[in-house]
Amino acid sequence: MISYDLTVIGAGPGGYVAAVRAAQLGKKVAVVEKNQLGGTCLNMGCIPSKVYLQHAQWALTQKKSINYGFQIDVQKPDFAKLWDRKNQVVQTLQNGVSSLFRTNKVTYYNGTAKLISNHIVQVDDQKLNTQKILLATGSLPFVPPIAGLQDVDYETTDTFFNLQELPQQLVIIGGGVIAVELAFAMRPLGVEVSVIEVAPDILLTEDADARKLIKQQMQHLGMKIITAAKIQQVESQRVIVNGQTIPYDCLLVATGRKTDFRLPDQLQLKKDAKQKFVAVDSQYRTSVEDVYAIGDLIGGYQLAHVASREGLLAVANMFAQPQAPLDKNLVPRGVYSFPEVASFGLSVAQAQHQYANVIVQKVPFANNAKALAADAPQGFIKLISEKEYHQILGAVIVGEHATELIQTILAVKNAEGTLDELAATVFAHPTLSEAIGDVTEQLLIP
Numbered sequence: 278m279i280s281y282d283l284t285v286i287g288a289g290p291g292g293y294v295a296a297v298r299a300a301q302l303g304k305k306v307a308v309v310e311k312n313q314l315g316g317t318c319l320n321m322g323c324i325p326s327k328v329y330l331q332h333a334q335w336a337l338t339q340k341k342s343i344n345y346g347f348q349i350d351v352q353k354p355d356f357a358k359l360w361d362r363k364n365q366v367v368q369t370l371q372n373g374v375s376s377l378f379r380t381n382k383v384t385y386y387n388g389t390a391k392l393i394s395n396h397i398v399q400v401d402d403q404k405l406n407t408q409k410i411l412l413a414t415g416s417l418p419f420v421p422p423i424a425g426l427q428d429v430d431y432e433t434t435d436t437f438f439n440l441q442e443l444p445q446q447l448v449i450i451g452g453g454v455i456a457v458e459l460a461f462a463m464r465p466l467g468v469e470v471s472v473i474e475v476a477p478d479i480l481l482t483e484d485a486d487a488r489k490l491i492k493q494q495m496q497h498l499g500m501k502i503i504t505a506a507k508i509q510q511v512e513s514q515r516v517i518v519n520g521q522t523i524p525y526d527c528l529l530v531a532t533g534r535k536t537d538f539r540l541p542d543q544l545q546l547k548k549d550a551k552q553k554f555v556a557v558d559s560q561y562r563t564s565v566e567d568v569y570a571i572g573d574l575i576g577g578y579q580l581a582h583v584a585s586r587e588g589l590l591a592v593a594n595m596f597a598q599p600q601a602p603l604d605k606n607l608v609p610r611g612v613y614s615f616p617e618v619a620s621f622g623l624s625v626a627q628a629q630h631q632y633a634n635v636i637v638q639k640v641p642f643a644n645n646a647k648a649l650a651a652d653a654p655q656g657f658i659k660l661i662s663e664k665e666y667h668q669i670l671g672a673v674i675v676g677e678h679a680t681e682l683i684q685t686i687l688a689v690k691n692a693e694g695t696l697d698e699l700a701a702t703v704f705a706h707p708t709l710s711e712a713i714g715d716v717t718e719q720l721l722i723p
Contacts, residue, residue: 560590
């Protein structure tokens with residue numbers, strides 16, 4: 278039986294980052310993954326979707342350029358080439374993870390793990406003795422009970438990127454972040470897209486102003502959006518919803534994800550009060566000694582960068598200097614739509630509940646020179662603060678490169694800076710980031 282200081286189960290962005298860090302601390306580390314190296318994000322989520330979104334952006338840029346003097350014959354894409362490029366990007370990143378493992382002497386097992394005890398992990402027919410275990414097994418697609426769904430072929434976010442032909446009519450059940458991103462990825466490529474959401478609106482986790490703008494953009498691109506939907510029946514090649522029939526040749530169920538309890542239940546790990554996630558303490562320890570858990574298993578934001586940071590913190594708590602848990606108010610969140618949405622911290626309502634004298638200011642990109650030059654005036658920057666200490670409580674950016682721009686504000690907040698430090702920053706002209714200075718100055722006007 279081979280012995281390890283740490284066995285990480287799950288080779289996604291939480292697991293592989295934690296494994297490499299533990300190895301860098303001089304520990305003997307094993308990683309077990311039953312599927313593909315890199316986990317859901319690299320193979321079936323974040324990365325493939327961004328490849329498709331980039332192709333969709335190129336298609337929109339081609340069409341826009343016709344309005345400004347370019348003579349371009351815009352045709353439907355060669356989807357086989359797009360699909361191949363997606364696979365090439367995924368393979369390149371998988372190779373990068375493999376290289377990290379080799380460089381740091383992390384032992385990789387591609388097989389199914391079974392937890393015999395809190396110190397013995399079985400991988401197929403081999404047993405590993407381990408001082409500590411880190412569970413980073415992620416989540417599974419949630420498929421709600423819908424009449425007729427079990428009788429038809431449908432895709433989930435775990436299978437959608439295996440499609441080798443571009444759909445003609447795509448129906449997406451779900452209106453959250455993933456559903457909206459995939460809608461934006463498909464529509465500019467010539468796919469007819471319908472989004473069906475049972476909630477009162479799409480993107481309910483996002484800022485109301487952002488949600489409104491993105492919905493307008495989806496409709497401008499010709500997407501059909503049905504909210505407060507009552508799905509009567511799913512049939513082969515059609516969905517009957519709110520009394521109308523929506524045809525499809527591809528049905529995608531993108532209604533969120535659920536915790537994968539198969540491994541935690543083998544050790545009877547304690548769950549949280551709602552029985553939805555594995556319960557952990559402030560150091561990511563579970564109810565069983567020497568067993569830790571991170572990422573989608575423990576709730577919070579189901580984001581790759583959250584899992585990665587939690588993995589680093591868990592390893593520090595195991596083998597180095599104990600660390601405080603991740604502050605969720607310092608986590609950037611993004612929707613990779615056109616335009617993008619990025620945010621962090623408290624919403625306006627949350628800030629008003631926790632602080633007195635909350636101040637909010639919004640500046641549109643329509644007044645920004647770089648945005649106008651790039652024909653990208655849609656969107657805004659919204660800052661949330663309070664009058665007494667000028668703390669940065671939250672921010673929302675909607676616009677081109679929003680997921681990059683948000684980092685400037687977040688970096689200032691993370692360094693315990695306030696509106697005053699943001700206002701003292703000199704922003705280059707012309708840049709989109711100038712709008713950060715504009716909104717800050719307006720907040721500081723007496």
